[in-house]
Amino acid sequence: MSTHRNNFRWELFDQLPVVGILRNVSIEEAAMILPVYIEAGFTTIEVPINSENSAELIRRLVLDFGGTLNIGAGSVIDLPDLQQALDAGAGFIVTPVIDEEVISHCVNEDIPIFPGAFSPTEVAKAWKLGAAMVKVFPAGGAGVDYIKALKEPLKGIKLLPTGGVSINNAKDYFLAGAQGLGVSTGLFKSELIRNKEWGKLREHFVSFHRVIQNRGT
Template identity: 50%
Template structure:
């Protein structure tokens, strides 16, 4: 597991963006993953409240071995186990569920639990989070990340919500370990129109914004 984790983190650091896929069809997910990798992005999350999420995770693991494929919106141990059985390489939660975090840590699975306040963020980190998903970051903004990292500079933060091409660089400049991006990354209109070449270009443009923060 340690070796697989080292591969996971090597990929992650090449483009520290977690792309969040929610509510897409199976066929669309395959198309998204194809151009995602071609654009130089590496880490994709399928939310467990997407219909057929487990099947999608399994298929992506098989068809795109060069990508990190994980599960998001994992709210309890049942979700966690279903995700891991499908082959998820990392777990993301919108909330702090101590049992989920403890199991992921015990199983040596990277886990990004969601937290909002300084107390929640510190608690998630203390439980063994690989990084803490600051969620929702929409109203908190870049200054919140700076403020948290003042006294809690050892914690790795992954702001999610409200991140876009226009502000992503500022979050990294503030010290973010990475970001989670949903609709601002997986452009709904492009997907609905089947315009995956434009989506690939869109992915590449976002990655270019943080080129200096990629390894």
């Protein structure tokens, strides 16, 4: 299996520990969205491998923004998905489930992997297999209190709640002990994208960034 070309940089991620999930946008829309995303201070983007034009979009993003952003692939559920993601140049991998083959390949190749898990048993297993962070998914239904409850017995495990995260609860997730967040529609407002309101989208990104920056207060 081919190795990655677009290296993940933790120092970039740590500046703003948010994985923005960019689903079903055209290459033309991405070319408008990403500059304002970067300008607002965001550093990491995930393209779900099962979304429209995903491989082509990842390739283009790596080409145009690879020096400024961490660019990875999400919704990877098996080795063929992983192959497609790495061939496109993904620098990190996010999964909705624990697939031991996918995790072990990424660990062996030194590619950060954020596997999806939900129960305490799954979260602990994903971490032991070598997860860089464990994506708690779907976090929306369980909410902030569930993250707080998970952190009590699993203090050393880095959690990345994903699903249902918005500007209104992002800070609460960090206060509950999350080390990062995966955010999809809470960041990329489909209405603003559809109407090409890039200025309003930028304002939303800036507001979201401000909430994250003030997460410790």
